[in-house]
Amino acid sequence: MSEALQSSLLELIRRTSTDLPDDVVRSIEAARGQEEDGSNASYALGVIDDNIGIARKASQPICQDTGSILFYVHVPVGYDQITFEDTAIEAVKEATEKGYLRQNSVDSVTGKNSGNNIGPGSPCFHFHQWRKDHVEVKMMLKGGGCENVGIQYTLPNADFGGRDLQGVENAILDAVLKAQGKGCGPGILGVCIGGDRASGYGHSKEQLLRMLDDANVDETLAALEGRILEKANKSGIGPMGFGGATTLLGCKIGAINRVPASYYVTISYMCWAFRRQGCTLDINSGIAEWLY
Amino acid sequence: MTAMQLETPITEEQIRSLKVGDTVELSGALYTGRDAVHHRLHHGEAPPVDLQGQVIYHCGPVMVEEDGKWVCKAAGPTTSIREEPYQWEVMRDHGIRGVIGKGGMAAKTLAACKEYGCCYFHAIGGAAQVCAQRIVDVDGVDWMDLGSPEAIWHLRIEKFPVIVTMDAHGNSLHDVVYDQAAAALADLKA
Structure with missing residues (x-):
């Protein structure tokens, strides 16, 4: 020892536990500017901002x-x-x-x-x-709140589509819809395409280790991340599910190989208290x- | 937004005057109760405190004993939907006037809010320090055998900030937002 x-x-x-990283704080501050003054969404982000400051100063969770x-x-x-x-x-x-x-x-x-x-x-x-x-x-x-809204899909799926990026995109947006405010949004998604049931969740969580403002080295996945972010933020779910412009702060997608019989899309949801x-x-x- | 001031115990009339979207600041006594507490009440055990007119807080706080006194280090809301199978019963049997939590609840609880005169108060999830600042005292604790996060903590709060997202008239902000988001995302489908 x-x-x-x-x-x-x-x-x-x-x-x-007590001090949120700068990339997350910057992203929350940017989100505040997107919400209408006097709205519940703006109120929620204001409280979140205060909370970050108090926790850092008091050195408490x-x-x-x-x-x-x-x-x-x-x-x-x-x-x-x-x-x-x-x-x-x-x-x-x-x-x-x-x-x-x-x-x-x-x-x-x-x-x-x-x-x-x-x-x-x-x-x-x-x-x-x-x-x-x-x-x-x-x-x-x-x-636990954000972990509970994590979900694993298998493709093809009658509602989302086949084993392609269109099916992946629809599955991820379904996860956003299902999560609503329960995972303490605005959230950050870590996504894994492929793998098995265990490695899918493992890899999806590791995506959350990336900086929020980084660019995916894979151009296809970078474009998909952008589309998810844009569409999720048009859903109107908003901070805490109160309604508003900011549903996600980020979406990070990785891919690992699969066996021919399986096609998993695994989503780990991270709360704003990232x-x-x-x-x-x-x-x-x-x-x-x-x-x- | 000017917040309405409410002090526990709350009357049915006060609850029925609230509507979805109202911001409220709660003061007075507040009891935590989450998964294990609801499970125990459901199995018929009597609550160790009189809940008439009171509010249950879905919360598992961080508590530390300092010089023989409990100090609340962090106390934001936990996800309420897990209490959906039990909450209506607690509203019916124990005279509570509301619950504080996050993420909203579903049809059974919404119907119970209307029938028994209760509200769902939404706190800001994750904002454990803002919430803890409004907890001015810890008066005691029951059912500690459930473990600290699951116990019934007797809190004293002052101007605890919440938003009414389910009222006693059958309205739920969560239902409205879900329906709108489902429609918006259906239009955006790849």
């Missing part, structure tokens, strides 16, 4: 549902992942005691809350090796650089 690593991870959790605790870790070849996990678990316990995280881990059979966010599947780690010589840790806190942060670690496990 490394004290320096635990303290870096505690700071990463604190910052993720932006949202009380501090969600599933997801770590995405890139490590050099030979790095000790077991010690990392053990240390991250201690950091999560400490963050829970300090109130940066809610007691959010419940035994699915007995209903008992573990009280410290630790239990089977919590927190959740995704490790990847890379050839660089430093460690990069990204994390997301994904609340708590994702990341950092690189220096040789002593201190925080070298913030990533968002």
Whole structure:
């Protein structure tokens, strides 16, 4: 166990829970300008803006549902992942005691809350090796409200179409319609085309690690992202589902290969309280650089 | 927008005067109750507090004990639709005048709002700090065996900001927005 690593991870959790990344804040501010003065939508975005400021200043959770605790870790070849996990678990316990995280881990059979966010599947780690010589840790806190409106479609589908981008587009917009305000919109979609049932959800969540204002390197998918954003924002669902011009802040789509028999379109919905942060670690496990 | 001021306990007459779109600031006592609480009430257990005229808040707050006193660190609304199977019954049996949550509820609850004189108050989802600022005291807690987020927290609120999205006259903003969005997206179909 490394004290320096635990303290870096505690700071990463604190910052993720209490301080929304700049790309998200910029996007919410831009959305405010799109809503009519005096409308419920404008009111909602005003409260959201106030909330972001208070949380940052008070160093308290932006949202009380501090969600599933997801770590995405890139490590050099030979790095000790077991010690990392053990240390991250201690950091999560400490963050829970300090109130940066809610007691959010419940035994699915007995209903008992573990009280410290630790239990089977919590927190959740995704490790990847890379050839660089430093460690990069990204994390997301994904609340239950937005996770519940995630959905996986299979194509062809009589309502949406066949196994092509037209079918994909219609399926994604159906997810937006079904979500309404339940996922705390304006939301951000992470979408995966293809994969299997598990990798589809995994890849759709990883799309949410992209910067909101980035451009998809795949031109076809970039165009699809643009169309989804435009059409969703014409739906009129608006912030919180109150009606209005901003239904989505972003849509990020990736594609992975499928088997000939399957064609999944998997959508992970992220709320406006888009708590994702990341950092690189220096040789002593201190925080070298913030990533968002 | 000037918000209407309401203090719990609320009368049926006050509730019936509200309509969809009204902004309201609530003050007084407020009780949290979410999935496990509704499940327990549904199975016939008596509520540990008198809910007549009161409002139930769909919320699992972040609570920390500091110097022997509970402090609310974050307390925004949770998604209400999960209580749809139970809410009408709680309205009928326990005399509540409304619930606060987010995302809206469906036909059973809307009908119960009309029949028993209740409103659905929509708080701003995710805005846990704005909500927590309006919670001026924590008076106690019941059913802690359900775990902290699921327990019944006795909160004292001052000017807690909400919007009426389902009223006691059978109107739901959520139904209106859904129908309009479905029509708009049908026109935009690829």
